[in-house]
Amino acid sequence: MTNLKVEKNKDISNFLTLKTRVKAEYFFDAKTRQDLIAAKKYSLKNDLSMFLLGGGSNLAITKDALAGLTVKNDYRELKVLEDSPDSVIVSVSSGYPVTLLIAKSIATGWGGFEFHQGLPGTVGGAIYMNSKWTKPPTYFGDDLLYAYLIDEKAEVKKVDREYFQFAYDYSILQKTHEIVLEGIFQLGKADPKILREKAAFALDYRKKTQPYGIASSGCFFRNITEDQKNKLKLSTTSAGYLIDQAGLKGRTIGNFYVSPVHANFIINRGGGKSEDLVRLLNLIRGEVEKKFGVKLEEEVIVI
Numbered sequence: 324m325t326n327l328k329v330e331k332n333k334d335i336s337n338f339l340t341l342k343t344r345v346k347a348e349y350f351f352d353a354k355t356r357q358d359l360i361a362a363k364k365y366s367l368k369n370d371l372s373m374f375l376l377g378g379g380s381n382l383a384i385t386k387d388a389l390a391g392l393t394v395k396n397d398y399r400e401l402k403v404l405e406d407s408p409d410s411v412i413v414s415v416s417s418g419y420p421v422t423l424l425i426a427k428s429i430a431t432g433w434g435g436f437e438f439h440q441g442l443p444g445t446v447g448g449a450i451y452m453n454s455k456w457t458k459p460p461t462y463f464g465d466d467l468l469y470a471y472l473i474d475e476k477a478e479v480k481k482v483d484r485e486y487f488q489f490a491y492d493y494s495i496l497q498k499t500h501e502i503v504l505e506g507i508f509q510l511g512k513a514d515p516k517i518l519r520e521k522a523a524f525a526l527d528y529r530k531k532t533q534p535y536g537i538a539s540s541g542c543f544f545r546n547i548t549e550d551q552k553n554k555l556k557l558s559t560t561s562a563g564y565l566i567d568q569a570g571l572k573g574r575t576i577g578n579f580y581v582s583p584v585h586a587n588f589i590i591n592r593g594g595g596k597s598e599d600l601v602r603l604l605n606l607i608r609g610e611v612e613k614k615f616g617v618k619l620e621e622e623v624i625v626i
């Protein structure tokens with residue numbers, strides 16, 4: 324455990340899809356289950372806070388430096404636990420890239436993840452966020468049976484799906500700060516051709532409605548609730564709609580701007596400074612509140 328290969332003052336900007344400039348005080352690249360457990364133990368032993376970085380696609384780190392130990396999750400393993408005529412039970416490690424999981428599922432004929440085609444990040448991040456797709460409404464946690472976690476004392480525990488209390492953009496991990504080691508999913512068998520078509524449909528819709536292939540962290544703010552929508556007599560809960568109606572599409576501060584394609588996406592043109600991002604976020608919050616009386620809440624984790 325003591326010979327954990329920890330780097331100091333590591334530039335982690337390239338691990339963040341929004342590409343903000345950040346250094347990690349201590350950094351460790353975890354490649355196995357044992358690495359993740361050892362990192363947690365190391366952080367406890369050395370009294371360091373620990374931050375687990377998945378694909379870095381749901382983060383807006385506006386600090387120049389992250390204190391404590393930042394662990395990059397590169398634990399990638401996929402195992403078939405049970406294979407029956409109608410379904411399969413697979414164990415997927417938390418550092419496994421979602422794009423790879425979807426590609427593998429489609430090619431093998433495992434249904435369940437195909438509508439998430441185009442979702443960046445890792446399986447662990449997608450469980451933590453219960454990442455979703457809208458057409459049709461699908462959540463990453465839908466087919467989870469159980470999972471293995473590392474708790475706050477660095478003990479491994481097995482929990483079932485109910486433990487996560489999955490909801491829109493929510494799992495209990497956001498409160499407990501436990502770490503997913505593996506998620507065990509039950510997936511129905513399906514024709515790869517049909518899965519491919521469904522995935523292509525989702526990706527096509529994504530590309531038509533969202534900026535694609537540029538530096539962002541996805542939808543920045545959470546959609547408003549049905550109650551708020553009804554009070555405002557709106558036909559949508561979309562945070563992007565509110566930002567658009569507040570006249571903010573294309574609004575730029577420094578190298579950060581509100582996407583003209585989808586107003587809930589904030590883009591870094593390149594080399595954006597964190598203080599400009601913070602100013603742009605404050606502007607968006609302020610203008611939306613002025614126009615609609617609604618305080619937008621972040622979907623992205625702002626640190």
Ligand SMILES: Cc1cc2nc3c(=O)[nH]c(=O)nc-3n(C[C@H](O)[C@H](O)[C@H](O)COP(=O)(O)OP(=O)(O)OC[C@H]3O[C@@H](n4cnc5c(N)ncnc54)[C@H](O)[C@@H]3O)c2cc1C
Pocket residue numbers: 340374375376377378379380381382396417418441442443444445446447448449450451452453454455456496501502503504534535536539540541542624
């Ligand atoms: C272009 C683009 C499109 C996107 N589209 C969507 C979309 O359609 N739907 C959607 O819901 N989101 C979307 N997102 C947001 C983001 O991709 C998802 O939330 C994604 O699932 C986050 O995974 P990650 O591995 O990148 O997590 P990270 O951003 O690395 O981390 C997010 C949080 O999860 C925690 N975490 C990561 N791994 C673990 C683990 N193993 N155990 C416990 N906690 C962990 C981190 O500590 C952090 O608090 C999009 C983002 C981008 C950039």
